[in-house]
Amino acid sequence: MDRDGRRELEVAPGAFASFRRHLEDALRTTVWGRGCTSWYKTGTGRITVNWPHRAARYRTLTRTPDPAHFREQG
Structure with missing residues (x-):
């Protein structure tokens, strides 16, 4: 972002939808989903935990963001 002079990123809708599907599928296998x-x-049964895996996996997956997962900002 510094190299490109950008101050913000916006996640692309498709990338967010894919992440939500993965998250919901993974959460079903946790103690909260059982x-x-x-x-x-929530009262409707939606699980609001933000990450169902180990922190090391989060770090690995977010270390190098994929530019295709973000919208261009002006």
Whole structure:
């Protein structure tokens, strides 16, 4: 971003939708997806935990962002 003089990024809608599908699928296999009650679940059953995997995996996956996952900003 510094090299390009950019101050912000916006996630592309398709990339966000793909991430949400992955997240929801992964969360179904966690303790929160197997019938427990918790403040991590809304009244409709939606699980609001933001990452179901180990922190090391998050770091690996976000270390080098894919430019195709972002919209161009002016």
